[in-house]
Amino acid sequence: MKNLQSILKEISEITTDIETNYPELYRSLDENPMTIATSNHPHVDKVAMKEYLESLKELLKHHL
Template identity: 65%
Template sequence: MDNLKTLLTEITRLTYNIETNYPELYRFLDENPMTIPATKHPHIDSAVLGEYLESLKGLLQHHLETHKNKR
C-alpha cells in the first residue's frame, strides 16, 4: 500500500509541476479515449501507476529537450 501511495504522490507532484510550469504541455495530459479504461472496474496496481509515472516523466523530459532554447 505504501508503494501505491508513493506513486500517487509522485504522479500528483509531477502533474502539478507540469500544470504550473509547463501549461503548454499540460493540455496534452487531458483524458482521451486511449487513456479511459474500457472496463467498469479496471485493475490499477503499482505496475500500472509506475508505467504512467514514467510516461509523464518521459513526456516532460522530451518537452524540455525539444524546447531548450524557448525558455
C-alpha cells in the same frame, strides 16, 4: 521498490509541476493513451501507476 502511496504522491507532484510550469503540455495529458481506460472498471495497480509515472516523466523530458 516504491509503495503505491509514494508512486501516487510522485504522480501528483509531477502533474502539478506540469500544470503550473508547462500549461501547453498539461492540456495534452488528457490525450495521453495512458490515461484512457480500456474498460469500464479498469484494475489500477502498482505496476500500472508506475508505468503511468514513467510516461509522465518521459513526456516532460521530451518536452524540455
